[in-house]
Amino acid sequence: MRGRQLAALVRKDLRLELRTRETIVAMVLFAIVMLVILEFGLGTRDGDLTRFAGGLMWVTLAFTAVLGVGRSYVAEREQRVLDGLLVAPVPRVVLLGAKAIAILIYMAAVEVVVIPLVGIFFVKGPYWDSIGWIAITALLADVCIALAGTLFSGLALFTRARDLILPVLFLPALVPVVIAGAGATHAVAGGPHDMSEWRGYCLFLAAYAILFALVSVATYDAVFDD
Amino acid sequence: MTDTPARIPGERAALIWGVLATILVVVASIGVFLVAPGDADQGIVQRIFYFHVAIAIVSLVAFAVACVAGILFLRTRRERWDDVGEAAIRIGLLFSVLVVITGSIWAKASWGTWWVWSDPRLVTYLIVVLIYAAYFVLRSSAEDDRRMRYSAIYSIAGFASVPLSFYSVRVAESFVHPVVFTRGGANMPGSMLVWFVVSQAAILALFIALLEVELVGRRSERALRQLVLRLENP
Amino acid sequence: MSGGAQYVVAAYAVIWFLVLAYVVVLAARSARIGRRLEAITRLLDRQEQRADPPDAPGDAP
Numbered sequence: 001m002r003g004r005q006l007a008a009l010v011r012k013d014l015r016l017e018l019r020t021r022e023t024i025v026a027m028v029l030f031a032i033v034m035l036v037i038l039e040f041g042l043g044t045r046d047g048d049l050t051r052f053a054g055g056l057m058w059v060t061l062a063f064t065a066v067l068g069v070g071r072s073y074v075a076e077r078e079q080r081v082l083d084g085l086l087v088a089p090v091p092r093v094v095l096l097g098a099k100a101i102a103i104l105i106y107m108a109a110v111e112v113v114v115i116p117l118v119g120i121f122f123v124k125g126p127y128w129d130s131i132g133w134i135a136i137t138a139l140l141a142d143v144c145i146a147l148a149g150t151l152f153s154g155l156a157l158f159t160r161a162r163d164l165i166l167p168v169l170f171l172p173a174l175v176p177v178v179i180a181g182a183g184a185t186h187a188v189a190g191g192p193h194d195m196s197e198w199r200g201y202c203l204f205l206a207a208y209a210i211l212f213a214l215v216s217v218a219t220y221d222a223v224f225d226d
Numbered sequence: 227m228t229d230t231p232a233r234i235p236g237e238r239a240a241l242i243w244g245v246l247a248t249i250l251v252v253v254a255s256i257g258v259f260l261v262a263p264g265d266a267d268q269g270i271v272q273r274i275f276y277f278h279v280a281i282a283i284v285s286l287v288a289f290a291v292a293c294v295a296g297i298l299f300l301r302t303r304r305e306r307w308d309d310v311g312e313a314a315i316r317i318g319l320l321f322s323v324l325v326v327i328t329g330s331i332w333a334k335a336s337w338g339t340w341w342v343w344s345d346p347r348l349v350t351y352l353i354v355v356l357i358y359a360a361y362f363v364l365r366s367s368a369e370d371d372r373r374m375r376y377s378a379i380y381s382i383a384g385f386a387s388v389p390l391s392f393y394s395v396r397v398a399e400s401f402v403h404p405v406v407f408t409r410g411g412a413n414m415p416g417s418m419l420v421w422f423v424v425s426q427a428a429i430l431a432l433f434i435a436l437l438e439v440e441l442v443g444r445r446s447e448r449a450l451r452q453l454v455l456r457l458e459n460p
Numbered sequence: 461m462s463g464g465a466q467y468v469v470a471a472y473a474v475i476w477f478l479v480l481a482y483v484v485v486l487a488a489r490s491a492r493i494g495r496r497l498e499a500i501t502r503l504l505d506r507q508e509q510r511a512d513p514p515d516a517p518g519d520a521p
Binding site: 148151152155156158159160161162165168169171172173175176179180183200201204207208211212214215218219222223225 | 300353356357360363364367368372375376378379380382383384386387390391393394395397398
């Protein structure tokens with residue numbers, strides 16, 4: 001029952017997105033522009049940004065996440081879908097899960113572009129062998145981003161100046177994800193191949209996801225309580 | 227109608243804790259500067275440690291109080307818990323700003339630079355300041371019932387981010403810089419430990435006193451608002 | 461000053477300055493409450509003088 005509700009809600013988000021394609025296309029473009037800006041902004045003399053590749057990747061993904069998460073409730077808000085959803089006999093946890101899955105899919109779509117581009121643009125040295133490990137890191141980080149993002153965008157949704165509130169709430173909470181994502185990427189890409197370091201960061205990301213899942217499930221009822 | 231208004235609850239507690247905090251702060255300052263032995267390595271600079279660390283610990287206590295108040299608010303929906311949460315975070319934020327500033331001064335004194343990204347505690351407190359400063363941005367842009375609910379949820383989520391930030395910064399440090407700076411603490415001689423405990427008690431009492439004063443102020447503000455409402459619509 | 465004493469002074473000065481500033485903010489708030497209460501009292505006095513029956517609105521505790 002809940003599984004079907006969840007699937008229906010996720011399908012609703014994805015169908016809306018496929019019809020307009022406004023969020024994902026904007027996110028991908030934003031991420032590419034961001035990578036280019038970072039390249040010129042850092043502009044090292046020898047042109048070798050391998051040491052910064054993981055950091056560039058995760059800074060880009062973090063800002064793109066803020067952009068995508070900010071868009072994630074717009075349809076619900078503008079077309080008054082939310083009123084209907086909240087009246088429908090759907091547990092709030094299912095709403096939370098559906099939104100988180102939608103964000104997860106958006107982020108994964110962006111990463112399909114960003115992760116190879118980082119390799120092409122910035123990394124001199126082994127990268128493509130460890131792209132599987134980077135993908136696992138990215139998936140774990142996406143779960144973190146999706147859970148924290150759903151909670152914070154729910155909070156920002158009905159505030160004044162919500163486009164401004166969301167980054168202020170969301171980015172500090174994303175700092176650990178950026179640290180761990182960049183650390184894990186650096187552990188396996190562009191030279192060293194330190195699996196124990198990579199595992200440490202990934203375990204941390206899993207712990208982050210579990211903690212935020214608990215907080216979200218415990219508090220999400222109160223987010224839409226009116 | 228009586229002429230002497232009833233005491234606002236908490237007024238006496240504020241007074242008692244205020245007096246206690248004052249006494250403890252004076253005793254701790256005397257102890258820290260005049261009695262405690264100098265540190266062999268760091269000399270006088272080590273005396274920043276006592277209040278710096280005590281304030282750091284109490285700021286975490288404040289955020290824990292706010293988290294518990296948030297949970298209680300969501301359970302009971304009583305405005306009182308919203309008051310406690312906001313007051314605790316306000317004081318906790320003040321204290322974490324103090325931690326960052328004194329930590330930076332300490333970094334200058336012992337390592338020669340104002341900011342060291344490789345000291346996990348300093349960096350974590352900077353992140354903590356950012357997390358809890360956002361609390362007030364959120365508060366100021368929502369109203370009434372929503373403001374209280376969102377604040378409660380954010381104080382819980384914020385408190386979850388604190389250990390995550392600390393741990394992530396530490397993990398990154400342990401891989402990148404294997405040298406961990408130790409600032410006394412683990413193996414402190416007993417004569418220093420005594421004064422550290424007194425400083426800790428002093429700052430804790432200061433926190434409770436400030437919290438009580440905040441709560442009394444908030445209660446009076448609310449009473450005043452209700453009075454005005456009543457006068458406007460008799 | 462020798463051996464970094466100036467840093468210790470600076471650190472404690474910052475601590476007490478900010479804590480005192482916070483206490484001043486608290487005091488300012490309580491002063492504001494007091495001022496508003498006085499204004500309300502004056503208003504009630506004037507109303508009582510104008511209308512003879514002394515049970516003006518707001519007489520409730």
